[in-house]
Amino acid sequence: MSPRDQEQTRRRVIEATIELLTREGRDAVTTRAVAVAAGLQPPAIYRLFGDKEGLLEAVAEHGFATFLAGKNLDPGPHGPVDDLEAGWDLAVEFGLANPALYVLMYADPARPASPAFTAGMEVLMGRIRRLAAAGWLRVDEHLAAAIIHATARGAVLTWLSLPEDRRDPALLTTLREAMLTAVTTREPATQEAGPAGAARALRAALPEQTALSEGERGLLEEWLDRLTHE
Incomplete structure (x- = not known):
């Protein structure tokens, strides 16, 4: 995956996480649920963010940047x-x-x-x-x-x-x-x-x-x- 493709995938995962968070709350944000919402396999989440906490930190950073x-x-x-x-x-x-x-x-x-x-x-x-x-x-x-x-x-x-x-x-x-x-x-x-x-x-x-x-x-x-x- 090229750096550009990786960045686009990261953004798609973050946006899917925010949508899930907004619609169903924090408890609904699991790596499996996010992967399904973003059209990926769960291992891709770990490769991009490390773990669920890494994903949530990236989402929070996206919020501050927005x-x-x-x-x-x-x-x-x-x-x-x-x-x-x-x-x-x-x-x-x-x-x-x-x-x-x-x-x-x-x-x-x-x-x-x-x-x-x-x-x-x-x-x-x-x-x-x-x-x-x-x-x-x-x-x-x-x-x-x-x-x-x-x-x-x-x-x-x-x-x-x-x-x-x-x-x-x-x-x-x-x-x-x-x-x-x-x-x-x-x-x-x-x-x-x-x-x-x-x-x-x-x-x-x-x-x-x-x-x-x-x-x-x-x-x-x-x-x-x-x-x-x-």
């Missing part, structure tokens, strides 16, 4: 806060549109980060850095990323756990507003008294600066981190 492909990688036209809000909504909408796949993607918190997941987090960190550079960030960049990620994932998984007649859209709106309140300031922090907001803004802009040596930049980052936590 979500990443649908993201707007360019800054939004309405400012960094609106860009963050739109990104949060997009993440939640993906989860609600692909419930079985989403649950699989986040079923194992200890699973090593996949390349697509890592790329998605880099997009999120870019949004957060723009918030910091503009003076809108209330907390440390990494804490902001954790809050944004946790509220979006929690919103989807909580929504899916509820009976359909108890799924109130106000849940999603309230969680999004709580995230924005926790992560962003009502006014750009660089216009307020105190060094923390200015320190966050300068800290976010440091990677683009070339006037400082690596050692000088590292020392300045340490000082700015201290200021933002006072």
Whole structure:
């Protein structure tokens, strides 16, 4: 089998697995059932993915890659806060549109980060850095990323756990507003008294600066981190 044929077969198996997962649930996803759905013999699944867990990991990676492909990688036209809000909504909408796949993607918190997941987090960190550079960030960049990620994932998984007649859209709106309140300031922090907001803004802009040596930049980052936590 040529590399191209192998890749096409892998994709056919992954798509068959997602269809089976969506239609019948995770318990129905067996190597034999997937092989039948993909028009293959069961040994082919083992040759391509190693075992069932390898197949499920490939399906989860496909989910992250699909979500990443649908993201707007360019800054939004309405400012960094609106860009963050739109990104949060997009993440939640993906989860609600692909419930079985989403649950699989986040079923194992200890699973090593996949390349697509890592790329998605880099997009999120870019949004957060723009918030910091503009003076809108209330907390440390990494804490902001954790809050944004946790509220979006929690919103989807909580929504899916509820009976359909108890799924109130106000849940999603309230969680999004709580995230924005926790992560962003009502006014750009660089216009307020105190060094923390200015320190966050300068800290976010440091990677683009070339006037400082690596050692000088590292020392300045340490000082700015201290200021933002006072």
